[in-house]
Amino acid sequence: MVFSTYIIYKAILVLAVFAITLLVATYSTYAERKIAAFLQDRIGPDRAGPFGILQPLADAVKMFMKEEMIPSVSNKWLFILGPSLAMLTACLTGVVIPWGKSLFIDGQEFSLQITDLNIGVLYLFSVVSMGVYGIMIGGWASNNKYSLLGGIRASSQMISYEVAMGLSIIALVMTTGTLSMKEIAAQQHGWHWNVLIQPLGCLIFIICAFAETNRAPFDLPECETELVGGYHTEYSSMKLGFFLFAEYINMFISSAVISTFYFGGYNMPFVGRWIHDPNMLAILGVVFLFVKISFFIFFFMWVRWTLPRFRYDQLMNLGWKILIPLSILNIVITGAWMMRGEIIQLFTK
Amino acid sequence: MITQYVFYFLSFLAIMFGLMVVLSKNPIHSVLYLVLTFFAIAGHYVLLNAQFLAAVHIIVYAGAIMVLFLFVIMLLNLNKETEPHKNVWLKLSAAVASGLLLVVLVGSLKNAEMIAATNTFDPNVGLIENLGKTLFKEFLLPFEVASLLLLGAMVGAVLLGKKSIK
Numbered sequence: 001m002v003f004s005t006y007i008i009y010k011a012i013l014v015l016a017v018f019a020i021t022l023l024v025a026t027y028s029t030y031a032e033r034k035i036a037a038f039l040q041d042r043i044g045p046d047r048a049g050p051f052g053i054l055q056p057l058a059d060a061v062k063m064f065m066k067e068e069m070i071p072s073v074s075n076k077w078l079f080i081l082g083p084s085l086a087m088l089t090a091c092l093t094g095v096v097i098p099w100g101k102s103l104f105i106d107g108q109e110f111s112l113q114i115t116d117l118n119i120g121v122l123y124l125f126s127v128v129s130m131g132v133y134g135i136m137i138g139g140w141a142s143n144n145k146y147s148l149l150g151g152i153r154a155s156s157q158m159i160s161y162e163v164a165m166g167l168s169i170i171a172l173v174m175t176t177g178t179l180s181m182k183e184i185a186a187q188q189h190g191w192h193w194n195v196l197i198q199p200l201g202c203l204i205f206i207i208c209a210f211a212e213t214n215r216a217p218f219d220l221p222e223c224e225t226e227l228v229g230g231y232h233t234e235y236s237s238m239k240l241g242f243f244l245f246a247e248y249i250n251m252f253i254s255s256a257v258i259s260t261f262y263f264g265g266y267n268m269p270f271v272g273r274w275i276h277d278p279n280m281l282a283i284l285g286v287v288f289l290f291v292k293i294s295f296f297i298f299f300f301m302w303v304r305w306t307l308p309r310f311r312y313d314q315l316m317n318l319g320w321k322i323l324i325p326l327s328i329l330n331i332v333i334t335g336a337w338m339m340r341g342e343i344i345q346l347f348t349k
Numbered sequence: 350m351i352t353q354y355v356f357y358f359l360s361f362l363a364i365m366f367g368l369m370v371v372l373s374k375n376p377i378h379s380v381l382y383l384v385l386t387f388f389a390i391a392g393h394y395v396l397l398n399a400q401f402l403a404a405v406h407i408i409v410y411a412g413a414i415m416v417l418f419l420f421v422i423m424l425l426n427l428n429k430e431t432e433p434h435k436n437v438w439l440k441l442s443a444a445v446a447s448g449l450l451l452v453v454l455v456g457s458l459k460n461a462e463m464i465a466a467t468n469t470f471d472p473n474v475g476l477i478e479n480l481g482k483t484l485f486k487e488f489l490l491p492f493e494v495a496s497l498l499l500l501g502a503m504v505g506a507v508l509l510g511k512k513s514i515k
Contacts, residue, residue: 078377119477122404129412133384136416140377140423152423155416162413179477 082138150230185265255296
């Protein structure tokens with residue numbers, strides 16, 4: 001491919017992924033309110049536009065128009081840095097996700113993944129581990145006891161669940177034999193979805209994804225009954241909006257990662273029997289991926305409006321005493337299964 | 350050519366942020382500058398085509414250890430009043446000791462140019478497949494011993510963290 005077309009194509013792809021991420025996150029706020037209303041037997045937002053479809057726009061305008069307050073004693077730079085970092089790390093993760101198979105136009109291959117790092121899984125993990133800084137810095141710079149406690153809770157929770165998450169990914173890497181997201185997605189062609197190979201790892205990963213995104217039942221950092229608003233107590237206007245919005249972006253990206261790791265990514269069984277045009281298949285793959293992502297976003301909301309919040313000691317017990325031993329057990333079982341031939345030989349000799 | 354400029358830029362960033370770690374008054378700022386230093390060093394790893402090391406460096410140092418540092422410093426709530434005041438002799442002896450260290454380093458690096466590299470640089474050595482093979486074939490024993498060491502440290506930390514041992 002010519003270098004200039006390559007650059008232009010990648011720029012367009014980056015912009016498209018960024019725009020879609022923001023669009024999905026915006027409409028997740030609307031979906032969240034509608035689903036909450038549905039689960040609580042209410043109607044939900046219905047004033048702005050037909051079925052309240054313009055509600056996210058109205059919310060955004062409200063967020064921008066509100067007066068912005070920076071507490072006089074807080075550290076101004078860090079106070080601004082907090083929500084910016086939260087937003088930045090949330091947007092960085094979409095880079096390695098394979099959104100679909102490659103398109104072929106004029107014999108040239110256009111990959112629907114921004115970049116295929118050979119350490120894609122680790123890249124994802126390092127960005128996730130950076131995500132905690134935004135909340136911590138924001139909570140500390142507010143110079144408020146509630147904010148500080150919220151920030152510290154968030155960081156300890158995220159560190160605890162990162163361990164189990166990493167261990168569950170290790171079992172996945174053992175069976176797939178690669179750290180590249182593209183190959184992990186490609187390997188799940190047909191019915192070889194990783195959820196069928198790694199059911200326990202998948203469950204642990206999903207639980208940890210809930211904890212990493214600070215979603216209920218793990219939303220202790222912003223627990224209203226104990227901490228007022230948690231780490232964003234002192235924030236107003238669009239800075240508060242960034243914190244809340246980053247949560248929805250994280251939810252979207254987590255859903256995309258769960259779908260790619262465990263639920264086949266852009267693959268859908270049986271489609272290849274009827275449709276043979278590779279470009280059509282690639283586009284359909286993107287559609288299937290977004291269907292799966294929508295399901296997981298719905299699942300995130302479903303859980304939020306169904307389960308009550310954990311107590312803090314329950315959260316730590318679940319993370320350290322249940323999930324980490326389980327994920328280590330998962331690694332051992334996976335290893336034993338992969339080496340079963342050698343192990344059987346050892347005992348039959 | 351461009352990698353050389355990137356190298357100089359990253360080195361500049363690493364040294365500048367390293368200095369800021371030492372010079373900034375607020376311990377929280379020091380920690381944040383240290384995180385930036387780690388990012389600059391991870392950039393150096395990427396330049397050497399050691400992507401795995403770069404990612405692990407960020408995950409372990411910037412993502413886990415520094416978060417714990419930040420955590421502890423935030424909880425301690427350090428400020429001017431609680432800062433320990435060091436005595437002048439201590440500062441003087443520190444200056445002399447670090448000056449001596451500088452002399453030793455300069456002396457040892459004086460002839461560094463004359464030593465030829467025994468191993469030629471293989472650009473693929475940092476990729477994860479090669480790294481894994483090297484670790485598990487040539488350096489299997491040190492690798493496993495290091496894991497035992499970490500396990501021992503972990504058990505020790507848990508023991509120390511317990512208030513009373515029954």
